Amino acid sequence: MNANLFSRLFDTVTDPDRLAIETADGGRISYGNLIERSGRLANYLAARGVKVGDRVAVQAEKSVQALVLYLATVRAGAVYLPLNTAYTLNELDYFIGDAEPALVVCDPARLEGVSALAGKVGAVVETLDAAGGGTLSVGAARCDADFSTVQRSPDDLAAILYTSGTTGRSKGAMLSHDNLASNSLTLVDYWRFTDKDVLIHALPIYHTHGLFVASNVVLFARAAMIFLPKFDPNQVIDLMARATVLMGVPTFYTRLLQNPRLDRETTARMRLFVSGSAPLLADTHREWAARTGHAVLERYGMTETNMNTSNPYDGDRVPGAVGLPLPGVTVRVTEPETGKVLPADEIGVIEVKGPNVFKGYWRMPEKTRTEFRDDGFFITGDLGKIDGRGYVHILGRGKDLVISGGFNVYPKEVESEIDAMPGVVESAVIGVPHADFGEGVTAVVVADKAAGLTEDRVIKALDGRLAKFKMPKRVLFVDTLPRNTMGKIQKNVLRDSYAELYVKAQ
Ligand code: AMP
Secondary structure, eight states: OOOOHHHHHHTTOOOTTSEEEEETTSOEEEHHHHHHHHHHHHHHHHHTTOOTTOEEEEEOOSOHHHHHHHHHHHHTTOEEEEOOTTOOHHHHHHHHHHHOOSEEEEOGGGHHHHHHHHHHTTOEEEEOOTTSOSHHHHHHHTSOSOOOOOOOOTTSEEEEEEOOOSSSSOOEEEEEHHHHHHHHHHHHHHTTOOTTOEEEEOSOSSSHIIIIIIIIHHHHHTOEEEEOSSOOHHHHHHHTTTOOEEEEOHHHHHHHHTSTTOSTTTTTTOOEEEEOSSOOOHHHHHHHHHHHSOOOEEEEEETTTEEEEEOOSSSOOOTTOOBEEOTTOEEEEEOTTTOOBOOTTOOEEEEEESTTSOOOBTTOHHHHHHHBOTTSOEEEEEEEEEOTTSOEEEEEEGGGOEEETTEEEOHHHHHHHHHTSTTEEEEEEEEEEETTTEEEEEEEEEEOGGGOOOHHHHHHHHBTTBOGGGSOSEEEEOSOOOBOTTSOBOHHHHHHHTTTHHHHHO
């Protein structure tokens, strides 16, 4: 058997006319079309000198052709390396230098700058624009559609995805054919995907969520997806009339809730709403259930591991929890320094093991060694606990832990108390350098103006609900919290903004 992800996805297609992708402008791409187009492109990649194991780095707007490029790269036995469209040339310089791709694909507007960078590592350059045009597509159109999918073993690399890296250099997570295939097949089963499903695909495809979770799950299930260039709440609500599943980041759900058209009727045909990549507030979960009658299914994963846990399809979808370990995945919580496994309800670092876990960081063997335990568990860096029912709860990234006066303060504990106050929209709790305490617990809050909340009122309300050492020393009000494109609050940005807070005060 060929363990190439492409073979596992497409070798058993029996109905090539079945619809795989529909575009916002009415384009319809069948499974047969995907096989044919990826064949032409794989032949073109080979003609451009891409060999088995070579990296193909891609910074392109979302389009069907960009997805076909992913499939063609994997099919050709090369390693797909998607790059966030927001990266500047300066940032691309690092990724291209580090990954040494054989081919770089970029937007035509970037050709000159990218060519200079690619030249340094001897890579060739092709262009791909938002409409799927460019030199890559012109070249592929001249090639034969027949391509014999390259033989790969389960552990051979299919993709490298750089982690967002808020501290230090981004690291390239090496993902194998079996990492991707096994996780998607598990999710098809767990989330009950069938060929009747139609997914609203409004996520970017340079990130694990939109590229692997959404696209691979749909293709393995022989389902269809409506491929949208970006998330537009009105358009998504329109599409709910003929779709069955939405996969989103929490901001999709908060923005949809702001839309008066969202109700039981507009969501009646949908069978599943999935959220991940950042924490979904328990309040958002409850509000969504009250408005639509659907319980959002929250799951937890990361670039390095694909998906680890998910709330159940049947059974309790617990607000604020990320659910149970997926079949085949083992999750445990340990004491960070010693690796001692902790009992239920104790907070520590989350570790995972399973066929979903990556092969290590690209050209960083030392870093890889320190992130794995001797028995093969990957140390995620997320702090959390497992409750008595086996549900995993995340309390934030380890590096966001606040240590004040020698005590650990888990931001989520403080945030949950603040978020529960009337008038609070959301909050972020950070540690800011403080001469006496090491770090001062600091709350940054978004509130409804009409509620008239003040720093004093928040602190008074928390008094008696939180231990003294967890109490925020300052509560600051802002209009919005800084977020990255996947909806994650950028606490590092907040820490930088308020770095001088307690210095000034003294
Ligand atoms: P990324 O590699 O960009 O997908 O980011 C992975 C990180 O996002 C994880 O390590 C978590 O810190 C966070 N994350 C993903 N899903 C969730 C979730 N459902 N709840 C809370 N945090 C999440």
